[in-house]
Amino acid sequence: MKMKRTMALILAGLLGISAAACGAKGTDGQASGGSGAGADTDSGSEAQTGGGASGKTESGGSAEDPVLLKIWGGVPPEAGPQASVDLFNEAYKDKGIQAEYVYYVNDENGNLKLETTLMAGEGVDAYMSYDERYLSKRVEGGMALDLTELCERDGFDIKELFGEEMVSSYEYDGVFYCIPTKRDQYGMMLNKDMFDEAGIPIPTEWTYSEFREIAKQLTHGEGEQKVYGAFLNTDQNILTTFQYFGVSALGGDWMYKDGGAATNFTHPVVIESAQLAYDMMNVDGSAPTHVDSVTQKLSCDGMFMNERTAMVPASWTVRNVKNLEAYPHDFVTAFAPYPVPDNAESPYIMGGVGDMLSINPKSPNIDACWEYVKWYSTEGIIPLAYGGRIPLCKSIDTDEVVEYFFRDAEDLLDEESTKYVMIEPRGSYAFLTISPKASELGDILKEEMEAILNGQKSVEEGLADAERRGNELLAK
Amino acid sequence: MSAKKLRQLKTDITGYLFILPNILGMVLFTLVPMIFSLIISFTDWNFVKGFGSWEWIGIENYLEMWQDEWFLSALRNTVILAFVCVPVTIALALVIAVAVERFAYAKLPIRLAMFMPYISNVVAVTIVWVMMYSPWGPFTQMVKMFGVKNPPQWLGDYTWALPAVILMMIWANVGYCVMIYTSAIQGLPGDVYEAARMDGAGEICQFFRLTVPFLSPTTFFLVITLFINVFQIFAQVQIMTKGGPGTSTNVMVYYIYKSAFNYYNMGYAAAMSWILFAILFVITIIQWRGQKRWVSY
Numbered sequence: 220m221k222m223k224r225t226m227a228l229i230l231a232g233l234l235g236i237s238a239a240a241c242g243a244k245g246t247d248g249q250a251s252g253g254s255g256a257g258a259d260t261d262s263g264s265e266a267q268t269g270g271g272a273s274g275k276t277e278s279g280g281s282a283e284d285p286v287l288l289k290i291w292g293g294v295p296p297e298a299g300p301q302a303s304v305d306l307f308n309e310a311y312k313d314k315g316i317q318a319e320y321v322y323y324v325n326d327e328n329g330n331l332k333l334e335t336t337l338m339a340g341e342g343v344d345a346y347m348s349y350d351e352r353y354l355s356k357r358v359e360g361g362m363a364l365d366l367t368e369l370c371e372r373d374g375f376d377i378k379e380l381f382g383e384e385m386v387s388s389y390e391y392d393g394v395f396y397c398i399p400t401k402r403d404q405y406g407m408m409l410n411k412d413m414f415d416e417a418g419i420p421i422p423t424e425w426t427y428s429e430f431r432e433i434a435k436q437l438t439h440g441e442g443e444q445k446v447y448g449a450f451l452n453t454d455q456n457i458l459t460t461f462q463y464f465g466v467s468a469l470g471g472d473w474m475y476k477d478g479g480a481a482t483n484f485t486h487p488v489v490i491e492s493a494q495l496a497y498d499m500m501n502v503d504g505s506a507p508t509h510v511d512s513v514t515q516k517l518s519c520d521g522m523f524m525n526e527r528t529a530m531v532p533a534s535w536t537v538r539n540v541k542n543l544e545a546y547p548h549d550f551v552t553a554f555a556p557y558p559v560p561d562n563a564e565s566p567y568i569m570g571g572v573g574d575m576l577s578i579n580p581k582s583p584n585i586d587a588c589w590e591y592v593k594w595y596s597t598e599g600i601i602p603l604a605y606g607g608r609i610p611l612c613k614s615i616d617t618d619e620v621v622e623y624f625f626r627d628a629e630d631l632l633d634e635e636s637t638k639y640v641m642i643e644p645r646g647s648y649a650f651l652t653i654s655p656k657a658s659e660l661g662d663i664l665k666e667e668m669e670a671i672l673n674g675q676k677s678v679e680e681g682l683a684d685a686e687r688r689g690n691e692l693l694a695k
Numbered sequence: 696m697s698a699k700k701l702r703q704l705k706t707d708i709t710g711y712l713f714i715l716p717n718i719l720g721m722v723l724f725t726l727v728p729m730i731f732s733l734i735i736s737f738t739d740w741n742f743v744k745g746f747g748s749w750e751w752i753g754i755e756n757y758l759e760m761w762q763d764e765w766f767l768s769a770l771r772n773t774v775i776l777a778f779v780c781v782p783v784t785i786a787l788a789l790v791i792a793v794a795v796e797r798f799a800y801a802k803l804p805i806r807l808a809m810f811m812p813y814i815s816n817v818v819a820v821t822i823v824w825v826m827m828y829s830p831w832g833p834f835t836q837m838v839k840m841f842g843v844k845n846p847p848q849w850l851g852d853y854t855w856a857l858p859a860v861i862l863m864m865i866w867a868n869v870g871y872c873v874m875i876y877t878s879a880i881q882g883l884p885g886d887v888y889e890a891a892r893m894d895g896a897g898e899i900c901q902f903f904r905l906t907v908p909f910l911s912p913t914t915f916f917l918v919i920t921l922f923i924n925v926f927q928i929f930a931q932v933q934i935m936t937k938g939g940p941g942t943s944t945n946v947m948v949y950y951i952y953k954s955a956f957n958y959y960n961m962g963y964a965a966a967m968s969w970i971l972f973a974i975l976f977v978i979t980i981i982q983w984r985g986q987k988r989w990v991s992y
Contacts, residue, residue: 443831509851510848510851510852511830511851513850513851513936513939513940514825514828514829514830514848514849514850514851515829515830515831516825516829656958658957658958659958662953662957666939666941666942669939669940669941670940670941673851673853673940675853675941
């Protein structure tokens with residue numbers, strides 16, 4: 220028996236690893252078909268039989284003896300969830316529902332812990348998933364409640380409330396098993412003091428050549444003291460200018476053409492994006508070269524917060540702005556959309572949807588859970604803006620979100636550009652819809668891009684080689 | 696069954712019970728995964744598709760890798776790495792061990808210092824080396840001192856990245872080899888050396904004619920273990936270069952890891968692991984056969 224359990228744990232662990240590895244790929248909302256299908260159905264059915272016996276005994280709950288919901292989430296309590304739960308408890312005091320926030324670390328082990336608790340059938344009433352692969356695994360394993368009935372009963376229209384386009388990838392055969400609650404919008408993070416000093420206004424839209432020119436103007440100094448106009452983050456992600464800039468014209472499936480049958484690496488926008496990185500590094504010297512990034516392990520956090528560059532393509536590092544302990548600073552941070560290709564229509568913006576809230580089907584307090592889920596997704600999430608999370612729900616008042624977002628950093632964030640780039644809805648997101656051999660193709664392009672940036676191959680040569688190798692791989 | 700047989704059986708069972716925990720651990724964590732990896736190496740198992748959803752594809756995995764440029768580069772780099780790293784490390788260790796034994800004061804601190812890299816955390820040590828190879832690090836500065844205008848970029852350079860990794864591997868392993876050699880040197884027969892000196896053999900002559908042959912069993916042991924060790928280099932590459940630039944530091948275990956956990960081709964990764972095993976097995980066999988010519992006990 221014990222051995223069986225050990226084996227189950229090992230298997231679950233392996234699956235966890237696989238799911239985490241899958242998740243590392245990107246932020247684009249994409250529901251994967253069958254992560255770990257076989258093993259999941261097993262564990263799901265087992266858990267169901269276990270839960271059936273004990274459940275449904277104390278459903279309902281009166282005002283004297285409030286129902287206590289256990290809500291599992293992966294955001295540290297102090298970054299908003301505690302404030303959110305406190306608000307809920309205050310609001311639902313008289314309705315006989317109280318909630319408790321249980322923090323799990325959102326890594327392999329933490330997710331495994333959540334899943335084993337879910338399988339055991341008690342201890343979790345509602346929970347957050349942060350990764351599509353984990354989510355689909357939980358849906359397939361029967362660990363997430365079908366919300367259709369509850370939605371119909373209460374007239375809670377998920378597509379209407381959260382935006383059909385945003386939530387469509389979380390619909391499994393017409394059924395919602397979760398409510399995505401958060402959206403991200405990404406952009407360039409700018410050191411406003413440097414822009415002011417150079418007399419450059421914060422851009423609200425710009426092309427590659429405008430971006431390149433501004434970066435050149437902001438570059439000054441020599442050697443270790445040099446301040447760069449921009450940092451392109453090529454050690455961590457050499458594909459930045461494609462994935463974050465070029466994607467605005469090409470959309471989420473920028474690597475493919477013909478529906479995934481061939482690569483798109485010689486598209487003019489891809490060439491332009493590669494050329495931009497090459498020129499800024501090797502012609503203008505306005506961005507640290509790729510070799511410097513690699514040999515010095517340069518990161519967006521360090522480069523930006525230590526004022527070694529005026530711009531980084533990583534608005535998600537905004538959390539550092541409030542972390543004055545690790546990054547003592549007094550400059551103002553502003554934001555701008557990513558630059559777009561000079562000669563192409565650019566309808567998409569970089570962004571994604573996340574924080575998927577689900578109900579444990581084995582919870583004895585489904586109705587109370589549903590109350591919580593409705594409340595959280597339409598108002599309870601607001602305090603989480605303190606930690607940088609923007610509510611997806613369309614009916615939420617932006618001003619309240621802004622207030623939480625800026626709290627404790629009022630003097631360090633530029634209000635206008637932060638609101639425009641990070642908070643207010645700005646356009647359609649570039650969603651990924653296909654991914655045949657995505658990791659391999661990414662690695663091929665990475666190698667060729669490395670050769671381009673290091674001067675081994677010209678932009679055209681490198682990308683032509685990438686296209687040839689990629690197509691060979693896809694044809695296999 | 697006679698009483699004697701029964702007693703024998705009882706003793707046997709007691710014995711087996713004692714080794715049971717160990718056997719169990721080995722079966723569970725070594726034997727089962729090994730057999731499992733051999734089985735899946737003949738399938739096209741994709742990690743994401745879950746357990747059991749695979750097709751038998753015979754030896755296709757084993758054939759495919761010889762057309763895979765990533766595998767071939769990994770194989771080439773690993774072989775270069777091993778065949779440079781092992782001889783240099785051992786030669787260096789032998790010289791250092793003898794020199795420290797014969798000529799150094801404060802032998803213990805020196806040996807301890809040399810052994811430190813071997814017992815230090817690989818990740819921490821590697822990160823220190825990354826800094827040393829950075830443009831502000833000692834290597835670049837040293838090269839600049841000799842008047843080179845464009846010093847190599849070490850880990851960012853197609854030509855120099857692999858030598859940089861090799862240098863670090865030598866540094867990491869040499870202390871261990873010195874330690875093993877030192878213990879062997881301390882057991883050398885003093886009278887033979889005395890006799891050699893009486894016959895007029897100098898230090899150099901003694902080293903090549905006596906010390907080297909006397910230590911050959913130790914050398915043999917080190918060669919085999921080092922080869923196995925170096926062929927399995929992974930963490931250093933993962934941290935320092937991620938196989939780059941291009942494929943210049945792509946090594947076998949790193950590519951196996953990537954195939955399995957980035958590309959989810961478990962079957963293919965398993966097949967490459969078995970090829971790695973085969974290579975190590977052949978190298979070890981050759982050395983066992985060859986030892987008769989140069990190892991004297």
